[in-house]
Amino acid sequence: MQNLLQYISTRCFVNPELRQRVHHDFEKNEVPAGKILLEYNRVANKLYFVEQGLIHNYYYHDGKEVTSWFYSENQFATAWYSFYTQKSSFEEIRCLEESVLYVISYDKYQKLIADFPSYGNFARLLAEEMLSFLDYFSKSWSFLSAKEKYNLLQEYFPNIEQRVKLGQIASFLGISQETLSRIRSK
Amino acid sequence: MQNLLQYISTRCFVNPELRQRVHHDFEKNEVPAGKILLEYNRVANKLYFVEQGLIHNYYYHDGKEVTSWFYSENQFATAWYSFYTQKSSFEEIRCLEESVLYVISYDKYQKLIADFPSYGNFARLLAEEMLSFLDYFSKSWSFLSAKEKYNLLQEYFPNIEQRVKLGQIASFLGISQETLSRIRSK
């Protein structure tokens, strides 16, 4: 909880009442590895803050799992499209490791914003940050070779290879597992 | 200005003072075709609402122009990464057609949010919408063949081919102009 409050308060002013409310509204959730947090075609009605562990967003293409992103310690995670629009999700979310999460429901999220303009401000900054990042990332990504993507991935997620399977990395890079294996063997 | 106020008020409550303030802070700007609105490596300190015309976001890769997006009537446009982070932009913005824009500076945007919580709410919703869209779009896009991308583009921008050059479309699709030409000839 300390990390979550820290995260919020570096982005907006947190007075004692808001602190109290965050404490109350974000529920601590200890989740075993492999647990599915959101299934395909359901509406994401939870926003997660990762205190400890690793979250895996992925979707299916031609029946195969494609990684969209990993979220680890001190990051907010959800299926953004589904959470913000409250439409059914094209992606699923699972815990890849035993994790400690702080969870808020969509309804409480909305209520928190309505009750605390300062938290509304935080929510805006979070969306702006995510958008900035995705804007930057999606454009740089599209022009990298498989090898360059692999190198960049290692910068973003330093020890990801010890934490997830090769195929999950490969699909994130947009290449086949075989190609990734060949890249690595050099 | 009517369209802009319409756009805002379908997303948040606009009282007379806010209406007045929006009127005052968004400046009408009639821009000739070809005008560069933002250059590479400068900070985007303007947010545009397109009343009339067509805006082109693009960046350079290997010295060649790559289209990142088109913005037309009734859309907000800027270089999102640069505007929100106030860091230098990897993309440029230009008007492809003679356009009528309503423009607000970054400073006024911030001030507007500080003075009107309701506008802050609007700004949050705008960022959430853009993020939702980009999240959805970037993931669907990556698995389409050149031909499928071309078809999808035509749904998004019905008469874009009459408005921009082939090369600008091709780079948006992530394919060479030659390939696009071949797709079209069938």
Add this chain to the structure above:
DNA sequence: ATTATTTTTTGACCTAGATCAAAAAGCATT
């Protein structure tokens, strides 16, 4: 209308990475 310039199309060849199939390496479990 003719010429110059820009944009689009066509042709010939090439390459990064895909696919399919099988071997090897890692692990658990008994």
Add this chain to the structure above:
DNA sequence: AATGCTTTTTGATCTAGGTCAAAAAATAAT
């Protein structure tokens, strides 16, 4: 330590779309 079961690697081939160069078409300028 032997037996499965999963994950990764290696090998052989294939293909969508790239590149380079030149022709054709469209647009603009005289």
